[in-house]
Structure formats: structure tokens, C-alpha cells
Amino acid sequence: MNLDPLGMYPDHEIWEALEKCQLKAIAGSLPKLLDSSVSDEGENWSVGKRQLFCLGRVLLKRNKILVLDEATASIDSATDAILQNTTREEFPGCTVITIAHRVPTDSDMVMVLSYGYSP
Numbered sequence: 001m002n003l004d005p006l007g008m009y010p011d012h013e014i015w016e017a018l019e020k021c022q023l024k025a026i027a028g029s030l031p032k033l034l035d036s037s038v039s040d041e042g043e044n045w046s047v048g049k050r051q052l053f054c055l056g057r058v059l060l061k062r063n064k065i066l067v068l069d070e071a072t073a074s075i076d077s078a079t080d081a082i083l084q085n086t087t088r089e090e091f092p093g094c095t096v097i098t099i100a101h102r103v104p105t106d107s108d109m110v111m112v113l114s115y116g117y118s119p
Helices: 011-020 024-030 048-063 077-090
Strands: 064-068 096-100
Touching: 011 024, 011 048, 048 077, 064 077
Parallel strands: 064 096
Antiparallel strands: none
């Protein structure tokens, strides 16, 4: 329900999304599998796993525009690499807007704001 709140996708597509965002093994080890609960604000998941979980939602929906707002701010470098690789591989024809403090990225274009916005 947390990955597919509207119940629009069959289980096999949810498992595919979990595999692509590197969470299939974790979900597969839970007692109720896809019916396992996620606590309020995902407190029973690490910050990195929550980010990957959100990536799983996006993998199911397949929008043409993807906005990542500080998606890698509180995660380790391994999870950062998973996010970057999955985004690059799974959304090649999409517009991906990434808001981040970390400059290293594989983006086509980068805009750096040094002193913020001034009207």
C-alpha cells in the first residue's frame, strides 16, 4: 500500500520496482512480504532505505518529469550510487531535476547558486 497507495499496479510490477531500487531482498525477507507495514514517516526503515523506497514509487509511476529534492543529503555513498545509477538507467527519456548540496553528478546541465536567490 505504501509503494502503490492507489492499488494501480499488479504485484509483479511492484516486485520489479523493488528489485530495481535494491529493496527486493529486504521486502522478500519481511514476514508479510508486500503486505508488511511501514510505520509513520517510515521510522522502521533507515533514511537511505526510505529514499530508495520513494524511488520505487517513482519507478512504478513512470512520470516524464522527476524532481529529486535533496534525495542524497542524508544517505551513505553506496545508497547515493544506487540512486544515481537507477535514475540514469531507468529514466533516460525523462527530465530529471535534482536539487542538491553535493555537486558531483552525472547531469547534463548544472546550475550552481553560490549565494542563494536575490530578487
